[in-house]
Amino acid sequence: MASVVLKLGDDISTDVIYPGRYMATVLPTETPQFAFADHAEFNAKLKAKQIPAGSIIVGGKNFGCGSSREQAVSTLKGHDLIIVAESFARIFLQNSINLGLRTVAATGIEAAEGDELEIGGEEVINATTGKRFRIEPLPKARQAIVDAGGLIAYTRKRLLERMRAG
Amino acid sequence: MGMTVAEKILARASGLASVKAGDVVEPKVDLAMSHENAALVINQFLEVFQGTGVKPKIWDPSKVTIIFDHRVPAESPKTASNQKKVREFVASNGIDRFHDIRGDVGGICHQILPESGYVRPGNVVAGTDSHTTSHGALSAFAFGIGATEMASVWVLGTALNVEVPPTIKVVVKGRFRKFVGPKDLILHLIGKISAQGANFKVLEFHGSTVRAMSTSGRLVICNMSVEAGATAGIVPADRETIRYLRKEAGIKGEIELAAPDRDAVYEQVMKIDVSKLEPQVACPHTVDNVKPVASVIGTKINQVVIGSCTNGRLDDLEIAATILKGKKVAQKTRMLVFPASGRIYAQALAKGYIGTFMKAGAVVMNPGCGPCLGVHEGALGDGEVALSTTNRNFKGRMGNPKSEVYLCSPAVAAASAITGVITNPRKGVR
Ligand code: SF4
Numbered sequence: 001m002a003s004v005v006l007k008l009g010d011d012i013s014t015d016v017i018y019p020g021r022y023m024a025t026v027l028p029t030e031t032p033q034f035a036f037a038d039h040a041e042f043n044a045k046l047k048a049k050q051i052p053a054g055s056i057i058v059g060g061k062n063f064g065c066g067s068s069r070e071q072a073v074s075t076l077k078g079h080d081l082i083i084v085a086e087s088f089a090r091i092f093l094q095n096s097i098n099l100g101l102r103t104v105a106a107t108g109i110e111a112a113e114g115d116e117l118e119i120g121g122e123e124v125i126n127a128t129t130g131k132r133f134r135i136e137p138l139p140k141a142r143q144a145i146v147d148a149g150g151l152i153a154y155t156r157k158r159l160l161e162r163m164r165a166g
Numbered sequence: 167m168g169m170t171v172a173e174k175i176l177a178r179a180s181g182l183a184s185v186k187a188g189d190v191v192e193p194k195v196d197l198a199m200s201h202e203n204a205a206l207v208i209n210q211f212l213e214v215f216q217g218t219g220v221k222p223k224i225w226d227p228s229k230v231t232i233i234f235d236h237r238v239p240a241e242s243p244k245t246a247s248n249q250k251k252v253r254e255f256v257a258s259n260g261i262d263r264f265h266d267i268r269g270d271v272g273g274i275c276h277q278i279l280p281e282s283g284y285v286r287p288g289n290v291v292a293g294t295d296s297h298t299t300s301h302g303a304l305s306a307f308a309f310g311i312g313a314t315e316m317a318s319v320w321v322l323g324t325a326l327n328v329e330v331p332p333t334i335k336v337v338v339k340g341r342f343r344k345f346v347g348p349k350d351l352i353l354h355l356i357g358k359i360s361a362q363g364a365n366f367k368v369l370e371f372h373g374s375t376v377r378a379m380s381t382s383g384r385l386v387i388c389n390m391s392v393e394a395g396a397t398a399g400i401v402p403a404d405r406e407t408i409r410y411l412r413k414e415a416g417i418k419g420e421i422e423l424a425a426p427d428r429d430a431v432y433e434q435v436m437k438i439d440v441s442k443l444e445p446q447v448a449c450p451h452t453v454d455n456v457k458p459v460a461s462v463i464g465t466k467i468n469q470v471v472i473g474s475c476t477n478g479r480l481d482d483l484e485i486a487a488t489i490l491k492g493k494k495v496a497q498k499t500r501m502l503v504f505p506a507s508g509r510i511y512a513q514a515l516a517k518g519y520i521g522t523f524m525k526a527g528a529v530v531m532n533p534g535c536g537p538c539l540g541v542h543e544g545a546l547g548d549g550e551v552a553l554s555t556t557n558r559n560f561k562g563r564m565g566n567p568k569s570e571v572y573l574c575s576p577a578v579a580a581a582s583a584i585t586g587v588i589t590n591p592r593k594g595v596r
Pocket of ligand 1: 235295475476535538539557
């Protein structure tokens with residue numbers, strides 16, 4: 001069980017998650033400081049470590065739309081946040097899988113800030129309201145990358161397989 | 167079963183006789199493009215090799231291209247140091263298709279690739295930039311990926327675990343009216359299907375309007391396909407594609423065309439008639455908040471921006487220069503022009519467009535991404551409004567979350583620069 005620490009609407013763009021003016025900062029060790037930088041209050045809480053690891057951001061449809069910038073994922077991953085949304089934009093979803101940011105596509109998700117959510121294998125239960133929401137499973141192809149521990153590990157594995165095969 | 171263009175390309179690149187939507191494939195990548203974010207790609211690339219005892223090696227440096235465009239010339243020591251790191255990597259890894267900050271071969275990646283002849287019909291193009299969809303204008307399957315995925319491509323030469331996307335066929339007919347064009351078409355389409363309307367799908371463009379469109383216009387509609395969420399936008403190759411590749415991209419030798427099968431299976435067919443289309447404007451803060459220009463006429467604007475990978479090409483500058491010739495940019499409005507590449511800049515200079523802009527009071531900037539993504543120059547003040555030919559108007563996009571960005575065609579932008587308020591170029595400028 002974890003709390004919803006931020007509730008957002010549809011079409012949350014990567015410009016909102018990680019504003020373009022911080023894009024010169026690229027390393028996953030350095031990007032977390034700029035998460036939701038234009039959302040000053042939330043950013044301040046993150047930086048002050050007032051948001052526990054495993055906390056949840058709830059979004060609507062098309063979360064992470066826009067740019068392919070991976071900072072938008074590493075910045076959230078750096079705070080160990082979980083993103084529950086109605087749906088995700090393609091590149092953001094793939095980047096999340098590649099970097100190991102936990103994303104959950106929950107059909108019709110309804111939750112307010114402060115609600116407690118329980119994320120199971122097949123559904124998200126909003127313990128505060130008692131409502132349940134079905135989870136869209138990840139396509140198999142993407143699950144393989146998650147299972148390997150992210151794309152770097154997966155690529156390393158594939159590289160070594162290739163070398164062995166000569 | 168017949169295949170769409172995307173399916174045909176992915177089948178060939180994956181060594182399969184046929185694929186269909188939903189199949190998982192590992193296509194070989196023909197061109198792997200990055201810009202400044204190559205700094206992160208390099209970092210992730212080196213990490214893949216850590217602990218393996220294998221010396222880091224790019225699978226095929228001739229298929230890698232890197233273009234500096236997002237922050238040129240560097241705006242900060244941090245960017246400059248990242249660029250330096252990329253330069254060193256490029257030199258020591260034999261990457262020849264490198265476009266540094268230069269007036270001759272520099273510019274925005276999505277213009278450099280086509281004009282340098284790096285993209286051909288049937289290619290798989292992966293780029294660490296969401297607008298990599300642009301290159302579907304030349305009948306390639308071109309899509310955006312993140313930096314870590316690019317690192318994986320650099321190592322293996324393939325894109326991993328790609329699901330073949332379903333394709334929406336968009337059939338466009340009718341002749342554009344004066345001062346209406348490809349930008350209005352794509353804004354109209356995005357407004358219609360929404361920012362998620364094509365998420366995880368391909369938009370394949372057909373019809374007499376698309377056939378009559380120049381490659382420059384096709385780059386506009388494929389560029390902004392991603393604003394409807396599309397994985398790729400594709401215009402099947404035709405005579406215009408060959409003309410462009412031969413005349414403007416200098417490609418010699420055989421060019422294969424990539425066309426869909428007659429019995430290709432589409433998820434949906436959409437029809438659009440542009441013969442009565444009015445200039446379109448995307449209002450703050452989403453690209454799908456599209457309205458005909460008439461409904462926002464008179465909105466006061468502080469800054470007009472003409473340029474970007476969407477509308478910074480020669481025909482865009484030509485329309486703007488035609489409207490601005492002999493006129494002045496309104497006193498309380500600033501106008502910034504940034505051509506998409508050095509080559510386009512030189513052409514615009516030779517044709518007198520640059521002089522026209524300067525006489526009108528516009529500031530002509532160096533080719534690159536300029537103010538488009540708000541990291542570098544042309545930021546907006548609190549409460550200010552921009553009217554721009556770029557492709558995104560998300561909150562904070564031009565560097566200030568307390569500002570607003572409207573998106574439009576070069577014709578609307580130029581006409582509005584003169585009046586200082588959003589203006590319909592078709593109604594003329596008083
Ligand atoms: S011009 Fe704008 S949209 Fe195009 S590549 Fe540059 S930053 Fe991206």
